[in-house]
Amino acid sequence: MSAMSSSNWDRRSVLRAAAGLAALGPLAACGGNNGRGGGSGSGTNLVQYFHAYGEAGTEQAIKRYAKAYTKADVSTQWITGSNFENKLFPALLTKQAPDVFEFHPQIQLIKSGQVADLTDIIDPVKDDFNPADIKSHTVDGKIYGIRMIDDPQFFYYRKSMLAKAGVSVPTTLDELIEAAAKLTTSKVKGLFLGNDLTAIINPFVWAAGADFLDDSNKPAYHTDAVVAGMKQLRKLFTSGHLLLDAPADFWDPSALDQGLTAIQWGGMWSMPVMQKALGDDLGIFPFPKVGSAGKLSVYNGGWSVFVNAKGSNVDAAKEYVKWLWIEQKKYQEDWATSYGFHIPPRASIATSATKLKSGLPAEGVKLFNEYGHFDNIGWTQAMITAVQDAFANSVRKDGDPGAALDTADTKVNRELKKLFG
Template sequence: MSRRSSRDWDRRGVLRAVGGMAALGGLAACGSNTGRSGGGGNSIKQMYHAYGEPGTQQAARKFAEAYQKAEVSIEWVPGEYESKLATTLLGSDAPDVFEYHPDIQLVRSKQIVPLDDIIADVKDDFLPEDIKANSVDGKVYGIRMIDDPQFFFYRRSLLDKAGVKPPTTLDELIDAAHALTTDKVKGLNIGQKLKQVTKPLVWSTGAELVTADNKVGFHTEAVVEALAKTRELYKGDALLLGAPTDSWDPASFVQGLCAIQWCGIWAIPAVEKAFGDDYGIFPFPSSGEQGRPVVYNGGWSAYVSAKAKDVDKAKEFVKWLWLDQKQYQEEWALDYGFHIPARKSIAAGADKLRSGPAAEAVKLFNENGVFDDPLFTEGMFNTLLDAVTNSVRDDKSPESELDKAETRIGRDLKKLVG
């Protein structure tokens, strides 16, 4: 993990924008769809999770059809993309190219190949943290497609009416949640499963998921205290529980069900459409004496499967789409949903990121961005999530739950790095 002076996307799944639920549900239900179909060694199968933003599936097919050196088919996966991908990679019909998040397990199990040769000429056009997040043992395995910083959205008018300022500490966030709660509006939405806020909660205390010497870093007194405080918040009436969708979807915030919600930059268009300038954003606030504000950078990266029918051709396609075609990269990031293009040169020239909350999001990202560590695998995250959920929702001992998680994850880290 690295922090800029400073993958959830936490894996955020699909964004169902308000007013488009039926249409997006239909889009997700399409399942596998193809661009140009072909067979034999001159075909490439590319796998995406089902982005919910209107136009993304059509754009993926357009990009595939524009490629002239091979027939590219698109598999569009709704639902639990991570589990479907894991199963598919082990089978005989694995994709040649797929999107995912940094995960050392894919390297250790030899499921992906290094991409240093195709990124070498433009490596400096990516954030060093994005390169580091996709690197194992000095080799680059993923090409970052988009950056997805996550933070809290808040209604300015509701905070002003309650005399509440945007919180800068966890204690202030909890106080604000209670002060903003009415019989019609809950003060805070941090998600139904706590999945989106698990990593930020740890990082906000100043702790790491994995230390510099490859040990468990999340089992600290400050994390125990933060979990206890979050449990007290959960036991009260200030949290929005039972929302129709999880916090990656801005629907609850846009519908006025809560005054503050954890979400991501992708929600800006929907929130702006609903409230104009009556909203703002702030990082996950610091917690404890060594705490720090956190803007978690999710996002997606492109990988080439070691099982690709032709690894070199698959790498050439990734280079063409995610390195050479700057127009497509900006279009993918900003014409359908709302993300930061991974290429620094593209992001710097994007008009949509130069003003208003979008510019503030970029600023907060630059100042407080925290990135995934490929050593902290999906399995490790699920173990930590269980500990957080058990502590917060089920009122179990944070100390005991973190102790169990540390034992299990510590064992897994030893297997990966010795």
């Protein structure tokens, strides 16, 4: 879940711009370069799609791994800007579809037969993976993707700025709002939650003691605590203490690094760049409790690799994915720790990842383990969009939060009925 360059697209918010795979039928197919080219391998050509990670060296790394594979020629489409989902999903409906692609676990990919069952290649090492990463990719006992990286998100802060303003690290939303006010000066805004605030919706709901779906796949986000918290966010949004026009979005460390804000929501992937810029003046904390029954929370995002079940090289693609993301532990550790910081989903790699063993990275791992929540495979893009709309209408536009969530409920229940009956 590293940051993207040259775009303020929130890449953790899956397919925000699209209405999900089900709605993509009428979209035009991708034209131009499909990445399929003659290589020097066995004669089988495989194409993999990756979004453009912002960390320097990532594109070269993923291409270097692919070049080391001898059983097929693997070419990479490195898709920049906000085009990833706009290219991936239409492409999946054509003969130019990638054989392998990265994305996030969403059940409609499985229900539509789009992604291959990878249980046979994961089973032998299943116990080495974080159980939550296995659960979030499993439907009816079958595993449909391999987690490559886990990406916790939390607040970063400038210790010196908090000390100067006499502000303690916030543990409640009330304290966070107070801190934002005390930290705001003529040149610095107290708090940055991302340019459109969607990045904090997941941890906010969990911090209110709620969830998106319960164990029966029923909506669980529309609670009194969430509604009250949304009203608090509206006050914060209009307070003048929030940075609302940063040059880059939350995934980029520049707002904090350049002194535009004292506290910034961000991902662990930004930590090496932030540490280089700020040294020991950098601290982190989880999303604070929302309401009296609230709980500290951390969003554990991340990226996974999938095999296109409708492609013409399914077996060859599975063999490549097995080679790279199951067998090549050296590459897996390199991918997780040599560019930005990500937590390796496999225990055997996480235990040897020395860069994450001490200091602030170790603190990030601790927050991940203590307060982390993972994606729910049943929470699809249409549902994500419905709740994002509710937040936009009530936090950014001053609509009634209860009414906005009522509208979301109708959309979410309609999607749940389609998926689960």
